[in-house]
Structure formats: C-alpha cells, structure tokens
Amino acid sequence: MQQALRRKLESFEPLSDSARWALNRLVLKVRQVAARQDLIREGDKPENVLLILDGFAYRYKVLPDGQRQIMALLVPGDFCDLNVFILDQMDHAIGTISACQVVDIPRQAIDEIARDHADIARAFWWCSLVDGAVLREWLVNIGGRLPPQRIAHLLCELLMRLEAVGRVTDNSYAFPLTQTQIADMMGLSDVHVNRTLRDLRAQGLIRLKRRVLTILDVERLQAFCDFTPNYLHLRNTRWGERRDLSWPGTAQEG
Numbered sequence: 324m325q326q327a328l329r330r331k332l333e334s335f336e337p338l339s340d341s342a343r344w345a346l347n348r349l350v351l352k353v354r355q356v357a358a359r360q361d362l363i364r365e366g367d368k369p370e371n372v373l374l375i376l377d378g379f380a381y382r383y384k385v386l387p388d389g390q391r392q393i394m395a396l397l398v399p400g401d402f403c404d405l406n407v408f409i410l411d412q413m414d415h416a417i418g419t420i421s422a423c424q425v426v427d428i429p430r431q432a433i434d435e436i437a438r439d440h441a442d443i444a445r446a447f448w449w450c451s452l453v454d455g456a457v458l459r460e461w462l463v464n465i466g467g468r469l470p471p472q473r474i475a476h477l478l479c480e481l482l483m484r485l486e487a488v489g490r491v492t493d494n495s496y497a498f499p500l501t502q503t504q505i506a507d508m509m510g511l512s513d514v515h516v517n518r519t520l521r522d523l524r525a526q527g528l529i530r531l532k533r534r535v536l537t538i539l540d541v542e543r544l545q546a547f548c549d550f551t552p553n554y555l556h557l558r559n560t561r562w563g564e565r566r567d568l569s570w571p572g573t574a575q576e577g
Contacts, residue, residue: 327376327488331400334487334557335449342440349436351376351426358499362403362417362425369413371427373403378423379499383507384415393508395458396420396481400488405433405451421499449556456554465510468548471519473509475548478529480555482538487557498536 329346332338338346353376356362362373362380380397394415397403403417437444457480464473485496502516509516523529528544530537538544 327400327490328374330488331450332443332446335453336442336446338442338446339440342443345436345440345443349428349432351428353424353426356419356423356425358419358421358423360419362419362423363413365413365416367413368411369404371429372405372433373417374426374428375399375401375403376424376426379420379497380417380423380425381420381504381508382415382417391507392510393504394461395454396508398481398484398488399490402450404454405447420504421497453554453556456556460554461508470509470511470515471522472548473511474505474516474519475523475528475544476550477505477508478523478536478538479541479545479548479550479552481536482541483552483555483557493537494539494541495535495537497534498531499534 329338329343332346351374356378363369365384375397377399380401380403381393382395382397382403383391383393385391397417433447437447460480464476468476481496481498482491482494485491490496502513502520505511505516506513511519520529520531523544524531526547527539528547530539544550
C-alpha cells in the first residue's frame with residue numbers, strides 16, 4: 324500500500340533504508356471510496372492529511388451559478404495537502420474521479436516521521452513546493468496556451484506524474500477523465516475537448532481506448548504543446564537527472 328507514496332517521495336529525494344522502513348511501518352487505515360464522491364467539502368474542518376493510494380481525485384470549487392472549476396488532479400501517491408489541518412475550514416472541495424483507495428493520516432504521524440527522518444521531511448517539502456509549481460503551470464496553461472495545446476500539455480504532465488509512481492506501461496496509463504471533467508480543468512466546452520482529442524488521435528499522437536490513454540509519440544506531443552517538465556522537479560526518473568540531493572552539512576541516514 325505504501326509503495327505509491329514511497330515512489331512519489333523518492334522521485335524528489337533519495338530515502339535511506341531507515342526512512343523506507345519507517346514508511347513501511349506506518350499503520351495506514353485504507354478506505355475504499357466510490358467514484359464521484361466528495362472526500363471533503365468546502366466549509367468542512369480538516370482534521371487529517373488525505374493520501375491517495377489508488378485512483379484519481381481532484382480539487383474543485385463550484386461557483387454560485389453552478390459552474391465547476393477543477394484546479395488540480397490528484398493521482399496515486401499524492402497528498403491532498405500536507406498542511407491542510409492548519410486551516411479552520413476548507414476553502415475548496417476534494418472529490419473522486421474514479422474509485423479510490425484513500426488514507427486518512429493523523430497529523431501526529433506526519434509530524435513524527437518528519438521529525439525522525441530528515442530525508443522524509445525534505446521529500447514532504449518537495450511535495451508541497453511541486454503542488455504549487457503545478458498550480459502555476461496550470462494557470463499558464465489556461466491563460467497562455469491555445470486549447471489543443473492545453474489538453475496535450477495535461478496529457479504529457481500525467482504521463483510523467485504517473486510514471487513516477489509506477490503507473491505507466493509503454494507510455495500508456497489509466498485515463499478515467501470524462502470530456503466534461505477535462506473541460507472544467509481547461510476552461511473549454513465539451514465540444515472543444517471532443518474535437519481536440521479527435522484531432523490528436525488523427526495526428527497519430529495519442530490513442531484512447533477503454534479508459535486507457537497511450538501517447539504514441541512522446542517527443543512530438545511535447546513539441547506540439549511546448550512541454551517542459553522542469554516544473555515537476557522529477558529528479559530520480561527517466562525525465563530528470565539522478566543525483567545526490569543531500570544538503571550541505573546534512574549527513575545521510577543508513
């Protein structure tokens with residue numbers, strides 16, 4: 324169960340053997356949540372940190388006129404927000420797209436494992452910083468790219484994020500998103516999304532069949548949307564340089 328979390332953390336920060344052991348010893352009570360359910364609603368008081376072990380979830384807000392804006396996708400290994408328990412109440416909602424395995428981690432468990440393992444603490448910081456970086460890139464995507472490039476950019480991002488947690492095979496990954504959900508992420512209409520996906524298929528860039536998306540030519544798709552993965556900061560994957568990430572003056576454990 325902890326594999327997705329460990330792989331996510333190690334895509335940012337190498338973990339010592341003792342840190343991996345500590346992660347494996349976490350007692351995680353997993354709950355199964357059906358698709359299209361709220362994990363937490365706007366206005367609720369958050370008490371625990373939510374971790375997605377399997378499935379897709381998303382952050383969203385609903386405007387007074389009923390329009391929904393999806394602000395982030397959450398995939399296996401993603402925390403919904405490491406510091407969410409500081410808030411008095413949620414300023415947005417988090418819902419499931421597909422059936423999910425979700426863990427509610429008490430604040431004390433997060434504090435203790437970060438206190439005892441400096442490499443895990445640094446990986447947690449990376450998670451929070453990258454969440455902010457992804458949000459900034461989504462803002463650029465919606466405000467600065469043409470509709471076809473917006474969707475292509477999302478597909479490239481998901482390829483890298485999912486591969487980091489071992490959910491990609493031969494450039495194929497689960498794709499449970501509906502056209503309406505993509506439209507709510509990208510600020511487009513359902514018709515525009517349908518047309519764009521059809522065009523990407525016609526160009527031989529993607530294949531979408533039975534809720535599995537395959538990127539047929541990664542380099543061409545990246546070039547099509549001018550995708551640069553630096554904002555994901557994936558250092559220990561094929562998309563990033565593998566290197567020693569220890570801080571000066573900080574001894575590695577193990």
